[in-house]
Amino acid sequence: MGISERKEREKLQMRQLVLAAATEMFIQEGYDRTSIRNIAEKIEYSPATIYLYFKDKTEILEAIMEQGFGMLNQEFSKVIHLSDPMERLKGLADCYLHFAHDFPEYYDLMFIMKTPVENVVEEDDWDCGHQAYMTLFQTVQACQETGKLKVQDPHAASLMLWSILHGMVSLHIRKRLIFFPEAQLDAIIHHCASEMVRLVSA
Amino acid sequence: MGISERKEREKLQMRQLVLAAATEMFIQEGYDRTSIRNIAEKIEYSPATIYLYFKDKTEILEAIMEQGFGMLNQEFSKVIHLSDPMERLKGLADCYLHFAHDFPEYYDLMFIMKTPVENVVEEDDWDCGHQAYMTLFQTVQACQETGKLKVQDPHAASLMLWSILHGMVSLHIRKRLIFFPEAQLDAIIHHCASEMVRLVSA
């Protein structure tokens, strides 16, 4: 009986419809300013219908976060082929800044916003995020094996690099860098990133 | 006529009453989960009364942010007497981490949360924040004058230091460091901070 299979297809399609609308609105208007009713109106369904496909608003957000990590990992894949570990590291940093610049709302949801469920984020749900981190970590390790790194602990070195990038990006997105000239901010941020890579390398 | 002066005193006292209640609740429960009605109930007034002393919820938040920056600047004042610029810089970093660790909710409001008014934060409102930044910047400049810094531009060096601290702290607060062992996280963060200071110094 192909009926149940068609139904499953339709169910997935409907979920996708909700997700597409939600993504567009979250990215354009932000998570807080997008209501379930707005999403429902956009896809011409009742608000209650959305709850047949997502348990609550945070489950929609989680799905979009996964999309975002997929996009980031794809960005990363553009430079992981670089054979020189230091070049690769520099490339990853550039990708990260690029992603944050092009998709600030995705970045917000993925790295700045309050975690959906307050208490726990299970590591399983974060395997996309984990994958992104492992890409960084392995590159740092590779750099270290060539003896070109000034920081011993690879976890510490990874955290330092990630943190400086995230620090600059999130302060920028959340408008805490108003002391710096807006016009040159992107240049300054890129400069700092490359300086950082220079500093950690011997 | 002492009456108008008494009234002014009472008005200020009332504002303080609202602020004290709001602070406690924002810090304990978070900004989003604290409603105007909750605050009103706590001080045993009608919700509408609060709007006689604060234009809206974000104005309360702004007042609390100022408090927070006052506290941070006070922390800073404990180490600005250190004569060696590099020691001073290290001290500032420790103060920053300390503050974030002791008052994560204040930190959240000050550095992570969406800016109250979406469009602009006037630089005037931020002079407490500006002061905190200037403390860092001047210390970096002093380090540079002794020729002990590896980064030319003092603005870039300041941004790098601030960003790495904010990056680690905000990722931690927003639970994005679940790959790292929870028990050792504070130690790792402090380690990274001192490593960073070591790296930027010649």
Added chain:
DNA sequence: CTTGTTTAATAAACACTGTTCAGTAATTTT
């Protein structure tokens, strides 16, 4: 083709939220 059953969708309600405003009660001024 007509039952009975499962499924999908929704209208309406619940308990909230920030905010405004007309109206009341108390205080101060004349």
Added chain:
DNA sequence: AAAATTACTGAACAGTGTTTATTAAACAAG
């Protein structure tokens, strides 16, 4: 004592996320 100012509040408005009883449609079995 009357008038004017001030402080305060109840009730409402327009919105939020979410749940539930009910309806309409699609399917399965006789």
